[in-house]
Amino acid sequence: MPAKCAFPTCNNTQNIDKLSFFQFPLNESKVCAQWVAVVNRKKWIPTMSSKSCEKHFDISDFYNTKKKKRLKPDAVPKHIIAPDRIEEVFELDISIILILLSIIEV
Numbered sequence: 001m002p003a004k005c006a007f008p009t010c011n012n013t014q015n016i017d018k019l020s021f022f023q024f025p026l027n028e029s030k031v032c033a034q035w036v037a038v039v040n041r042k043k044w045i046p047t048m049s050s051k052s053c054e055k056h057f058d059i060s061d062f063y064n065t066k067k068k069k070r071l072k073p074d075a076v077p078k079h080i081i082a083p084d085r086i087e088e089v090f091e092l093d094i095s096i097i098l099i100l101l102s103i104i105e106v
């Protein structure tokens with residue numbers, strides 16, 4: 001089943017929209033907590049199948065290999081695509097990150 005982007009306001013779907021999708025960095029709890037903070041879904045924890053589409057990252061967050069677009073290991077999504085298609089740049093709230101970190105590291 002094609003993965004839908006984890007951002008609640010984003011309708012991009014893997015294999016339907018010609019975009020790159022990236023798994024949540026579950027092994028990197030600090031980076032992962034920042035991703036979760038930006039996704040900003042209530043009581044939501046990412047799984048192995050959770051993915052974000054490339055639209056939420058800056059060009060500088062990527063590097064290219066011969067085969068495909070890759071994400072730098074410390075890249076964090078920062079563009080939220082609002083339903084009205086006006087992009088907002090998300091400011092990370094450090095208090096949210098700290099709460100998330102305490103959840104993830106249990």
Ligand SMILES: [Zn+2]
Nearest residue numbers: 005010012053
């Ligand atoms: Zn998306």
